[in-house]
Amino acid sequence: MTDQALSAGQQALAERKQRIRAGLGRRHMTENLFRFFGIAAIVAALGFVAILFIDVLSKGIPxxxxxxxxxxxxxxxxxxxxxxxxxxxxxxxxxxxxxxxxxxxxxxxxxxxxxxxxxxxxxxxxxxxxxxxxxxxxxxxxxxxxxxxxxxxxxxxxxxxxxxxxxxxxxxxxxxxxxxxxxxxxxxxxxxxxxxxxxxxxxxxxxxxxxxxxWGLFTNVDSRSAPASAGLAGAFMGSFYMMLIVIVLAVPIGVGSAIYLEEFAPKSRFTDLIEVNINNLAAVPSIVFGLLGAAVFINYFKLPLSAPLAGGLVLTLMTLPTIIIATRAALQGVSPSLRQAALGMGASKTQMVFHHVLPVTFPSILTATIIGVAQAIGETAPLLLIGMNAFVASVPATPLDQATALPVQIYLWQANENRNFFEARTSAAIIVLLAFMITLNAIAIFLRSRLERRA
Amino acid sequence: MDMVAGKVKMTQQTLESSMDPMSSLRPVRIEARDVTVHYGAKQALFGISIEIPDRAVTSFIGPSGCGKSTFLRCINRMNDTIEGAKVGGVIKLDGEDIYDSALDVVELRARIGMVFQKPNPFPKSIYDNVAYGPRIHGLASSKADLDEIVVSSLRKAGLFEEVKDRLAEPGTGLSGGQQQRLCIARAIAVGPEVILMDEPCSALDPIATAVIEELIDELRENYTIVIVTHSMQQAARVSQKTAFFHLGNLIEEGPTEQIFTNPVNKQTQDYIMGRIG
Amino acid sequence: MNAYIIAALLIVLLGVAYQTGWSKSRSLVTADGARVHSRPQYHAALVAVWALVPTLLILALYGYFSSGFTRAYVVSQLPPDVVTGLDQNGLNALVARVRAIASGYGVAGEVQPYENSAGFALRQFQTIAFMVVIAAAAGTGILALLYARARITPRLRARNRVERIVNLVLLACSAVAILTTVGIVASLVTEAFRFFTFVNPLDFFFGTVWAPRFSSTGAGNAGQFGLLPLLSGTFLIAIIAMATAVPIGLMTAIYLSQYAPRSLRAVVKPVIEILAGIPTIVYGFFALVTVGPFLRDLGASIGLSISATSALTAGVVMGIMIIPFISSLSDDILNQVPRSLRDGAYGLGATQSETIRQVLLPAALPGIVGAFLLAVSRAIGETMIVVLAAGNSPVLRGNPLEPVSTITVSIVNQLTGDTDFTGPQSLVGFALGLTLFVMTLVLNIVALYIVRRFREQYE
Structure with a gap:
């Protein structure tokens, strides 16, 4: 009786093992195929990066x-x-x-x-x-x-x-x-x-x-009659002014509003609404910001057309959500114990935020700012709608003068009829733009690692 | 199946009653020699050697961080899924080295099932949760076959009566204790020979815990069970063999009764008496 | 010049006010040894705020009204017969000329003597007005400063007041985000409604022909403004982009998060994220000069006629742009699926790919769908790639191998360089913008809702 029962159990066990073994080959093949797809996807993604850079570099370096x-x-x-x-x-x-x-x-x-x-x-x-x-x-x-x-x-x-x-x-x-x-x-x-x-x-x-x-590529302004002397100096200055405006406006406003929403705002329906609003603003297509700029800044406030001021303001509004979201995330990451310690010492809430919480989040805010600014500098579409694609043959002396910007200059050059010549020029301008953005990002990474080590 | 189980139960009772406590432990099923585990540069286990008897409950006890869960996860090679984990030494299941490169870890895990600390039903229906294992392993040749496996597994896990009317509902909708029994049913459905349980009751209330403990007691008639537990009372209640771990070392092992009444090692004694842990 | 004077005034006032507040506060302590409620810097800041606010107010009023005042003054200085002989536009032009003369830049053409004299008078008027305003602003600032200084007592709760002010400033900062949304909605809606006074909304939303005429060809016929060709182009490109990005992005995320050793992940992830940082104009150029011709030649070699600028070209390149977006969002979401689920499947003997396909992905599905919707919204709002590489051919057709046009391309075409929003040709840009805004808004809200629900499920 006992032996019988055991052997029946063993038989079932053996049969089960058999079934499992039978499926193993197919299952491992599926596994390998899946893994292969994963590697293929990564190779494809890396390949795109490589092709893009090689293409732009090989075209632009001459x-x-x-x-x-x-x-x-x-x-x-x-x-x-x-x-x-x-x-x-x-x-x-x-x-x-x-x-x-x-x-x-x-x-x-x-x-x-x-x-x-x-x-x-x-x-x-x-x-x-x-x-x-x-x-x-x-x-x-x-x-x-x-x-x-x-x-x-x-x-x-x-x-x-x-x-x-x-x-x-x-x-x-x-x-x-x-x-x-x-x-x-x-x-x-x-x-x-x-x-x-x-x-x-x-x-x-x-x-x-x-x-x-x-050298003329960097020191000259754009030129239509003498394309071989056309340079990026004007576009550089335009981009520089816009970057300045974005930094001066977007950073304090963005950080300020993040602090308010995260630290002071009463949790109410209204603040919920602001939160949803900011998240959506971050995903509004850039061209819609261009429409806003054209209708409000140019048409209503009569700011000068093609000026870095209007462009800078549009880019500021575009960058704000990025900075707000990043700063809020950084503030949320500050440990409650630090807050309690500050409050326990008799600091007011404002003192707690400005003396203790904000300094800790500084590296993250800085990084987010630089990345946001880099993004803004590469933006083209909204600038087209506020007239920054005008041909400007001078270096803007103030943010109120007509100017163009690096990405817009690329847009203008790629449309030049002398394709043989301007394909290389445009690629060179792209290399300059990418180098600029990579530098910004590298600075962000460097500063973050430095500051975080010190903290 | 049920019939077979019943018969085995009878056999076991006759066996147990006729032998003294030490030799009542069944033949060795799993044998570990000098098992070490490194997580990166940190060593988590220092040369563990132990034998785990067939169709009995072996419990691993010890303060948290002592390596008991780590060792448990070596037995079905779950440590493979952790990046940077390196396992040394030998673990044999029925005399077969489970870390042999020729051995298929998928097949191994089909033979050594596992129940986790927190109930982790898949976000699928109760039926699909239990049917998942048999499906991937191709254990059922027909829909009726699969139905039978699901029902009998749920029965063995003592859950069938509670959920028979809502097999299509998501498993995540059950109570904690029911979820854990669902996970046990899920493990049983593959037909494992060994079931590893990693603190299966730590997330449950006392009543659900009692139900699970009762279930473990029933299951040991058919399965070799290894349970990691935080609670000494639980180890005393459900297991026949107990091993005490401390700081990555196996301090003492033996029949449960002996460990709890007459420990050889001072550290074990301190732990049992509640002086460390 | 004026700007420098104003800046200097403000800086000096700020410095003096701060210093005054500080020393007054310190003197409180030394004089009677009383317990002062707030630290000196709070008193100083309070005085500074008190001094600056009225000054700024006066300067702002001046800035707002000065143009109107000077205009009235110029008109009063011109001979009455000249003024009555001009219509509104002529008068505006004349005032502008006088202003230019006053500014010293000079004007083109013959300068009338009355223009010259008016310009001269205006110059004097402007100088005097500016001096008066500066004096008034400075005087008010000093008065306010003295008043605030007098109010400093040991019991003054200066810290609380300064903190209230800081709070208000912060509130104002967060209002900017709201105002931006309000501005977007208001400008899009009003201009779009103006467009709909020219063109029936039904003809716009359901029209199948997009053929706006240039405004110069006469006011009689503005052309046809049918949205559908643009909408079909937009979605065609978005579909191709998603078809490129989803498999690559998702598989990349899966491989990197589930299979790849840490060292590989540390290298590959940032490299792929470079794709996200590249400006879209660069993608557009890449599509135009490299991908388009490549696809055309590829098509030719297999006997398929692919246009160099086509929905396919734009879609594929846009897909490349979206890859890091999909992969990093999917990565986040896969990482949020609790480890215990994975362990559960492994413990049953599932292979890694079975675990991923049958447990991880179904569990992460809502979150991933949300991520895809966000990506779609990004694809339909993308501009520069399609401007350069989609071919700008607003014809209703479904062939991805031919040129198409999109909503964003048409906005750029209709509005570039034109800010004189009078005719339907430029106003249609806002109707298109509104359509785009609503579409992306709905996609985002749905996506964020799904993602949020997903997160809550595993928290």
Whole structure:
């Protein structure tokens, strides 16, 4: 009886084992397949990051090198038919001298500087090389005459002398030299004429064409007529002003409202509503903030169009929820024992918050702020609606002047018709923007680790 | 199944009554030699060696943090799921090394079931909770088969009468004690040979605890049970063998009666008397 | 110049007031040794607030009314016959010219003698007015300062008052968030209603043709403003984005939280989160110059005609952008499922993938659905990627391989550079914005509600 029972139990056990074993192979295969999907997903995600960066870097890095022309420019008195620059006369008032000087400079501007450049180019060309003026002048950038003129204005004694001058090659020359345009295309599809192309090749072998770091990318403002000299200086300044406004406004308001909601606000329906409201505000599409800016700041308060002030205000409102939410989370994380200790010492609630709770949360608030600001700096869409995509060829002197911003400059450049040239320029601008944002984030991480270690 | 269980019960009673307390313990089912556990750089267990008898309740007692739960989790390799945990030494189930690389941990856990400290029913219906194990292991060949496994498991866990009308309702809607019995039913449904219980009553009220203890007493007729408990009274009530852990060491083990009435080790005595813990 | 004078005035006043309050407070202690309720810095702060508030008030009033006053003054200085001979716009232009002359920047064109004299008078008037205001502001500030100083007594509860003020300032800060929402709703609703005076709402919401004409082509026909082509484009792209992001994001979260060793997680997670920090314009450019041509060539190689700028291009790139959003939210939510559930499944002998698929994911489902809804709301509100890469072709069709347009693209197209909101061509931007706002709001509220319920379930 006993043996029978045991064996019956063992039989059931053995049968169960058999069943489990039978399924194991399939189950482990499913397991491995699932694991494989996981790895594939990670590889895909990392791959996207890699492709994006490699793509942008490979396209943009060539734009940090620009093609230059080193020409022996002769300030030929026959072409530059002008009297010597006025000097300050005895007994002449400062104002009169300035007027005379300005009149002279205006005259200098009227001179045929293109002729000077053309001659310099022709001298560098092989003897008897046939090319017409328009074609030869398409080799340097159109602002070359301004460069040569500025040299002369700064030093009128150059008249009659021959000096080496570095000029920026035109965008089309740059394309040809760097191979950004297919060299095998027919004449009709080339931007430069056949003689100009041949001359550029000659210049390259003669060392007239050189390449150097494109400082102009950082020091120049945007330019339509001289794309090879177009730079980011104006956009930098616009972004800088907006960043300043965001920091000055969003941080105190955001931290203040987080403190109020977390520490002082009575728990009521109204504060619940504010909470829901802030959470939703954080998820409102950025373009809606642009609409708000257009309708309220521009149309109602009549703030200047295209100004960093309006842009900064819009970005401030966008950044607020980020800072409020992060600060509240940080405040919630402060241990109750610290609060009780402060209150137990006879501190008022306000003193407790400002003397004890807030300093502890400082690293988190700082990090959230930097990340929020970085986000704001990369924002494009709302700025388009308040006119910041206008072409601005000057560095804004105040936040009330017309300006553009780094991401908007990228938007403008990517739309330029000279694709071969601006694809690289745009990528270079993207590299600058990304470098800026990575720097901000790195600072955030560095500061947080420093401050947390000290705390 | 029920019939078989009944028969086994009879057998066991006859066996027990005929033997003295020490040898009433059944043949060894699980044998551990020099088991150590490291969590990262921290060592949690220091060379544990113990034998766990078949179809009896073995209890691990000791103050919290003494390593009793850690050791329990070694027996069905639950420590594998904790990052940085490293287990050394040998644990054998029926003479087979469970840490052998050729052994399939899935199959092992089907043979060694586990009940946890906090009742943890899945957020599924009562039926699906119990049916989960048989389903993944392919134990039922038909719907009727599965129904039978579910019903008999719930019966063995003493829960069937209470929930038979609401098998489709979520298991999370039951009371704490019922949830824990559901978890026991869930473990039984796979048909394990060993059931590990990690402080199964710590989250329950005294009445629910009493029900579970009664259940454990019934289950030991068919299963080898290892229970970790915080309560010495519980160990005394339900177990036949007791092991006392302290600071990652196994201090003393033996028949429950002996441990509680006549401990050899001073530390054990102190713990039993309530001087440490 | 004026701004510097005002700033200097305020700073000096602040410093003097603070110092006065401080020394008065200190003198209380030394004089009679009485027990002073508040610390000196509170008295000082209170005096400073007392001094600054009326000053700021006067300056604000000046700032608000000055433009109106000077305008009235300019008009009074102009010859009456000139004023009566002009309509409203002409008068505005004239006043602006006079202002420009007064500011010293000069104006274009011939300057009339009366303009010059008015400009000169205005300049004097402005100088005098400014000086009067500054004097009034400074005087009021000093009076208020003296009054506040006189009120400092040992029993003055300065700390409580300062704390009340701080409290009010903090309250004002949190009102900004409310005001923003109010501003958004008010501006969208009023401008959208103005749009609906031009176009029947039914034609807008159910119209199948989107063909606005430029306002310059005549007032007679403003074109057609049917929302449906834009809506279909928006959803098409959002669906493609989700189809890209959900599998990759969710599997990434699962692998990183359940399988990956800590060291791998520590590297991979931040790298993927880089994707979240990249500005959308960069994604747009990437889509336009790299992904679009790649997909087109890929399509050509298998005999499929894919447009370089298409719903597919924009959707895929948007999906890449959303991956970190989905993966980090899913990661959070998976981590909130209690460990005991996982242990329960392992204890029964479930494999890891069975545990994840059959226990973890069902338990986390509500939270994950909430996360997906948040991602959808982000996808439909995304602008720059679609502006650059969706092809801007507002035609009602469902083919993802062809160019489409979206709500956000049309807002940008209709409103860029145009802030003269008079015709339906620009006002439609606000109707579109309102539609977008309501859609994302509903998605967010539902998503946040679901996520919150989910969290409560496991707390």
């Amino acid at each position: 734009a940090f090198v620009q093609t230059n022309l080193r020409l022996e420019v002769t300030f030929d008195p026959e072409v530059l038919d002008i009297e010597p620059a006025p000097a300050l006369q005895e007994g002449q008032s400062q104002a009169d001298y300035r007027a005379a000087r300005l009149a002279w400079e205006r005259q200098v501007a009227m001179l045929n500087w293109n002729r000077i450049i053309e001659e310099a180019l022709r001298r560098a060309a092989p003897a008897g090389f046939e090319i017409d003026s328009r074609q030869i002048l398409s080799i340097p950038e159109t602002d070359a005459r301004h460069v040569v003129r500025a040299l002369f204005v700064a030093n009128p004694d150059l008249l009659g002398q021959t000096v080496p001058v570095d000029l920026v090659a035109s965008a089309n020359t740059d394309n040809w030299v760097k191979g950004s345009i297919n060299r095998d295309l027919g004449d009709t599809q080339q931007q430069l004429s056949a003689p100009a192309r041949a001359l550029i090749d000659h210049f390259e072998t003669e060392g007239v064409i050189t390449s150097g770091f494109a």
